[in-house]
Amino acid sequence: MSTVVIDTCAGQEGGREALAAAAIASLDLDVQIVVVGDEGMITSTLQGIAHDAERLRVVHACDELPEDVNVRAAPPRSSVAVGLELTARDPDAIFISAGPPGSIVSLALHTLGRLPSVPRAALAAVYPTLRHRGPNDDPFALLLDVGATIECRSEHLVCFAAMGAAYAAKISGVERPRVGLLANGSVSSATPTRVREAHARLRDRDLPFEYIGLMRGDQVTHGDADVIVTDGFSGDVLVRTLEGVAATADALIRRAEERFQWRLGVQMLGGGIAKLREFTDWENYGGAPLLGVDRPVIVTQSNSGRRAFVNAIRLGAKMQRLGVIEAVAAGAAAVAEEPEL
Secondary structure (H helix, E strand, O other): OEEEEEEOOOOHHHHHHHHHHHHHHHHHOOEEEEEEEOHHHHHHHHOOOOOOHHHEEEEEOOEOOOOOOOHHHOOOOEHHHHHHHHHHHOOOEEEEEOOOHHHHHHHHHHHHOEOOOOOOOEEEEEEEEEEEEOOOOEEEEEEEOOOOOOOOOHHHHHHHHHHHHHHHHHHOOOOOOEEEEEOOOOOHHHOOHHHHHHHHHHHOOOOOOEEEEEEOHHHHHHOOOOEEEOOHHHHHHHHHHHHHHHHHHHHHHHHHHHOHHHHHHHHHOHHHHHHHHHHHOHHHHOOEEEEOEOOOEEEOOOOOOHHHHHHHHHHHHHHHHHOHHHHHHHHHHHHHOOOOO
């Protein structure tokens, strides 16, 4: 049975939504739950929430975690620091937090350590595409990195490709994932040096995944790639742009519903619009797994509600059940074995 360690000091309602999700998971999922945060708040809140007390344990933590933490000066009793320490002690543990992503990444690398052959960690975000994939007809592709490693070298991008492919093979069931490299055009000579060198390395070697080449930003949502690789800066900008487009589309639909002359048309499209909203709702995805560390770590958005946390718990348990961390380690090792790296 997996142990899910949840930071209850971040997310909607000051972490109370994270706690509500933990209570739901203790009743509905085959996992042990450890909630980390202010013990007084947790205890009083749980009195009004249905939960399985035998499957839910409380660990106190009180320090606030800053946005950009120095691991040597990190508050020792912050919920993230305490939660990661608990995760490090249990080989079957999973850590979930809606805290500051940069601080979580720094503390996770410091506390859990990187996997062998992994030079840099990567946050991996899912996004919807037109083309589906795998035996479960999965509509989501993987984008990495989206913020863990801002400055990348070509060998980092190659490793990201291997880690992302290993993750997609396990989570989406894609036998031979298609991997693309985000670029500003299809001609490698016009790309930055790191992209040009990574493209050459991926193109010229035998890989356990299919490298399909350079991809422009306007091709991302087509779904030709199961995994798209980029540096953390570009990936963060891209995924936030995709989220903004989805939010804008939803706002336009709501505005159309308010206008009398458009209302009938919107009503006629109601079923399709509902599916679109469900499809683009990021809370359905759970969060961004941090690939390259020695435990499943999932970073949810800062305004995550209970549905996002419940889905993050499900994702973490699935990662543990399918051996995703071991697959990611093997994928990284496969590309690191090449003499040129």
